[in-house]
Amino acid sequence: MKLKKEYTLEEISQKYNCKIKGDKKTIINSICSLSKSKKGAISYLTDKKYMDLLEEASLACIISTPELAEEITQPVLISDNPLLIFSKLICESFDCTNSPIFSLNNKKNSNISKTAIIGKNVVLGDNITIGNNSIIFPNVVIYDNTIIGENVIISSGAIIGSDGFGLVFDESKKWQKVPQVGNVVIHNNVEVGANTTIDRASIDSTIICDNVKIDNHVHVAHNVIIGENTAIAACVGIAGSTTIGRNCTIGGGAGINGHIKIVDNVHIHGMTMVTKSLTEPGQYASGTTVEKAESWRKNQARFKTLDQLAKIIKKENGEKDEQQ
Numbered sequence: 001m002k003l004k005k006e007y008t009l010e011e012i013s014q015k016y017n018c019k020i021k022g023d024k025k026t027i028i029n030s031i032c033s034l035s036k037s038k039k040g041a042i043s044y045l046t047d048k049k050y051m052d053l054l055e056e057a058s059l060a061c062i063i064s065t066p067e068l069a070e071e072i073t074q075p076v077l078i079s080d081n082p083l084l085i086f087s088k089l090i091c092e093s094f095d096c097t098n099s100p101i102f103s104l105n106n107k108k109n110s111n112i113s114k115t116a117i118i119g120k121n122v123v124l125g126d127n128i129t130i131g132n133n134s135i136i137f138p139n140v141v142i143y144d145n146t147i148i149g150e151n152v153i154i155s156s157g158a159i160i161g162s163d164g165f166g167l168v169f170d171e172s173k174k175w176q177k178v179p180q181v182g183n184v185v186i187h188n189n190v191e192v193g194a195n196t197t198i199d200r201a202s203i204d205s206t207i208i209c210d211n212v213k214i215d216n217h218v219h220v221a222h223n224v225i226i227g228e229n230t231a232i233a234a235c236v237g238i239a240g241s242t243t244i245g246r247n248c249t250i251g252g253g254a255g256i257n258g259h260i261k262i263v264d265n266v267h268i269h270g271m272t273m274v275t276k277s278l279t280e281p282g283q284y285a286s287g288t289t290v291e292k293a294e295s296w297r298k299n300q301a302r303f304k305t306l307d308q309l310a311k312i313i314k315k316e317n318g319e320k321d322e323q324q
Helices: 008-017 048-054 082-092 293-303 306-316
Strands: 001-006 020-021 027-031 041-045 061-064 076-078 160-164 167-169 175-177 183-186 197-201 205-208 266-267 283-286
Touching: 001 008, 001 082, 008 020, 008 076, 008 082, 027 082, 027 175, 041 048, 041 082, 048 076, 061 082, 082 175, 183 197, 197 205
Parallel strands: 027 041, 041 061, 061 076, 160 197, 183 205, 266 283
Antiparallel strands: 001 027, 020 076, 167 175
């Protein structure tokens, strides 16, 4: 995304009181994510586990911490809080407010197919695309720059392209919003259930691929990618920047952690808590099944002494306790 003007690295460093590693005359004309780097662009890095993305990146500059700066070959803008500096740069260069929400009759720069059906009380932002034969039921809200393909069904109460949940501490340790200037892209033959929410990406796109089926009351956070032909039951929560593969199923009430990857053909049982990447296809479940309350209370009491019992058993068997 283009900045409102070109900057040199030196100009940005002076504006935000940061140190420089590298050529201070480096020209910066846009922002981007690490995964979709562009020449002349600036991005940020706060975690070493994403360092490999820099190896093939064509960035002009990266904002990073003093510790990570030593390992980065590109020009670096050094800050103790890279995300805050990145957020300030976005706020200065982009209009971070949504357009006023308005009715279909007042649409601006939108491309809505004549064969699409738009229900009563649907509200739209600017620059909306809705493909052939798509059906938008009453009381749906679609924010700026959303792209919706063909034969898509969006049920009542759904909100598409709402502000992603991005926050960062400022200098006084108070939460500040990280601007979300990306969008949502919904491909063909997708179904989105009633009161489901899909947040727009921070920079790029939150993507729902072909033939994905999403039930009611599902939350899809910013930067998520859901692969083709995946089905998601009600009340699932998917945290930000997670990628879900093709032909997956996710049972009702499951919770999916952020910044993880789930491969194709994974089937997650209802109420499962997924805390890490799933790298092999198959069935996954977590948690305990229902039982009578009296039995559950006894088992919970015993669970608290499980570690102590395990140590006693290992000691009696002459085994070394590796947890000590």
